[in-house]
Amino acid sequence: MNTLYFNPKCSKCQIGKAYLEERGRDFVLREYLEELPSRAELEGLFETYSGDGVDLVRPKECKELLGMDPRGKSDGELIEMILKSPGILQWPLLVSEESVIIGRPAENFG
Numbered sequence: 001m002n003t004l005y006f007n008p009k010c011s012k013c014q015i016g017k018a019y020l021e022e023r024g025r026d027f028v029l030r031e032y033l034e035e036l037p038s039r040a041e042l043e044g045l046f047e048t049y050s051g052d053g054v055d056l057v058r059p060k061e062c063k064e065l066l067g068m069d070p071r072g073k074s075d076g077e078l079i080e081m082i083l084k085s086p087g088i089l090q091w092p093l094l095v096s097e098e099s100v101i102i103g104r105p106a107e108n109f110g
Contacts, residue, residue, distance in 0.1 A: 001028060002025065002095065002096045004016065004020065005037075005091055006030060006031055006091065007033055012091070012105075013091055016094070016103035016106040016109060017092070020094070032089065039079065043079060048095070048097070049100040053075040054071055056093075056100070057081065057090060058087075058089070061087055062088050091103075
């Protein structure tokens with residue numbers, strides 16, 4: 001089952017959700033700022049994601065909220081940053097056992 005990591009205040013999340021619904025894709029909606037991911041869940045995201053872990057955080061928010069540049073950080077350091085400030089996690093994310101897809105643009109969800 002797919003899980004859509006979702007921020008209801010985000011227009012890109014709204015677009016991604018609508019994109020999936022229009023295509024009849026099954027997913028569970030997770031408002032991850034209300035239901036925070038655990039360390040183990042974040043480790044799973046980073047292990048499953050096929051790209052560079054820094055893609056899973058929002059650089060502008062890292063600088064604004066934590067005063068840190070995420071570039072060059074290890075996955076473990078990025079996970080620690082997300083645990084301190086969950087709002088830096090990239091969204092929307094479509095997560096399954098096989099993949100983690102960043103929905104920017106929504107067409108990435110395929």
